[in-house]
Amino acid sequence: MRKFLFFIFVLFVVLPGGWLLFNEFEQKDPDISMALPSPYLKRSYEISATITDRGTGLKQVKIIIAQGDKKKVLLDKKYPFMGYKSLLMAAGEHTETFTVPVESWKYGMVDGNAVITVEAWDHSWNGWKRGNRAFEEQNVIIDTKPPRIEVLTKVHNVSKGGTGLAVYRLFEPGIESGVRVGDNYFPGYSGVFKDPDVYTVFFALGHLQGPGTDMFVQAVDAAGNIAKRGFYHYIREKRFKKDTLNISEKFLSRKMPEFDLREKEADFIKTANPDLEKFIYINQTLRKENIETVLTPLKDSEHDLLWKGKFLRLSGAANRASFADHRTYKYNGKTIDKQYHMGIDLASVSRAPVPAANAGVVMSTDNVGIFGNIVMIDHGLGVATIYSHLSSMGVKKGDRVNKGDVIGRTGATGLAGGDHLHFGVAVHNIFVNPVEWWDISWLKNNIFNKIDDVKSQL
Template structure:
């Protein structure tokens, strides 16, 4: 009975986290081993293929009854061929049993060996993009699972564009993007194999205006309690304003990035975007605002849109066709609406006194979204209007201009032999179909 009890002790248990489906040029996972009796004496990771294979890791150990180790497999160094294989984890403990247990791996996972990185061909791109401006990159991807255009620390998603692996990515560079920073298309496949290609787009410098804003006591007395209802009564008004102008401004930027995930996988817009009629521009994109209180400078912030004014509570039209991605309070922008136009392109409407749409509503170009107002950190009745690409604010002037769209968006598509977007192409090309597809999730929605 005693010997039977010793023999019945279970073997070492192995878990692979996450269990890989592919082994590529570099594949990393974690192996967790647990011994029911005794201590783990040895661990080995192998790739078995067609009667042969390779040992990836051999690790004598006296780690106790539990071992957790990270394993990285460099697939090209193992002499394996592409195709089916098995990942095996072998382990034994030092617990004595009367009879040797039948050799069997503690874990066995079917995998596919894939050592071929994706292929990227850049077909065309906007020739030059200015700071705070937009453009497009068109490329063909083969053997890849996902691809994006990288601009410094930013990554812009790409979307399918017809047959043959063609993809498009709209890009939008921040106002302070550094010229000389490379733009690249980066792709990877399910095996983790990666590839990248440079984008032949020149980034140009653009100069922006500055403005000086004097904070009146009456303005602070109105806006600080409105935007910070939880503020202690003893807190100075200026401290409350700085909290709004800095922290709540950052929260609004985070909301823009969340809204960017709710974009269609095809173009929803038609033609140039429209500016509300009979409006006067009294604040420009990327103005550096210096705030003064009591005769001294207290803060600096960059204004990321256009301020457009007409008469009080004037109608606010949708700049183009799309679907409402956000509608509700947005800190410094007050009551706000974000309309998605597809492919990561969106427009924001802030300081509204009222909104007549809700998230998920389809809207037409020119359809009333709401009325202008003074909600948020507004000093007077006006519309704060932004154009965004994947949550990055860019100048609206470009997308108001049909010629700019033809030259900087549609022309690269034509050079790549693809249909144009949004019906803005010259008449000779009007017969071409537009890029279309089913609305889908943002390619990075699960990673944000």
């Protein structure tokens, strides 16, 4: 009988009690996972934290921000003891996730270093029932002030479809900056001047952007604070030509086979005039894709002026089409499309040697749809020249060229009706009027003199 009672005692008292003590004295700390959107605190800022306990359950969670002797408790949440239910926690987990806003300017804190800490305790009897404690901290920088900008250039006269130059100074490192023109953004470059805090930016007005277009320097620091500084500018209105191009059956039958659109070809075969439908697709959809392909490399432009003097024009060539001509395409007297011509067509003799307009680095040599064989030269600070429809290319990507070096020969590749050079100038991701770059007076007044004037101020 005694043995039976002892067995009952062990089974229903000792073992449960031992299991209770074993679990309630567990020594596993809670797990803390803290996610900060940035090491820089700005006005719109939230901390995300996930705390997990795989034992007796969470007892308390605290989130605190501290700067010197200033402390602010952002979160202090307590959880009741779950009694016997806590015995089952060892087989599961207790997880809580928090998203806590931080408004440091309301806590009497100033710009500078601060510390964010997350603490968590569980209901363990370990440490005289104080529980197991987990602790994590991360250093942050309170930054609520926008960057300072000083515009150093005084006059900015820009024509519709033309280029401008601005120089400005920043007063702290790690700033992303440039000029906004309407919806377009042109990054600034440090390197033209000895002072690394002085930035140079070429910006442009698209051929459809005229007077009234917003224009300002913008700077964004690592904390996301944005500063905008306007500058004096005058936008000249400019009218561009209108032109009509008659698309013939002869042109379509000669040119359309040169374009292999792969699976898209099947769509045109089903139509009444496959070559015409293919031309319209090329002139609209493929044109947009090709322009993006051509302009994308400019994001890697070198951070210095690589060129000097005015840009060269194809020798002895006549203008066959102008920049921003508004073209109407007609077939059998009916309008089938309208597009803008974003360069200047120059024609001389067949397979004429094409010179580099100025010194730079070859960014691209490729066949790009409507442009045919192209050579693209980076002249630094987001400025590039593009030479299209070439019959041959005499340079490769990465080559450094001098003004006048022969880079290829004119041709009729791409969507060209005859042998000529389509010459384009781009500023970052916008085609601009090449005529300005051939004009030494324009270059002196709008670029060289402005750079010299800033150098005299530094």
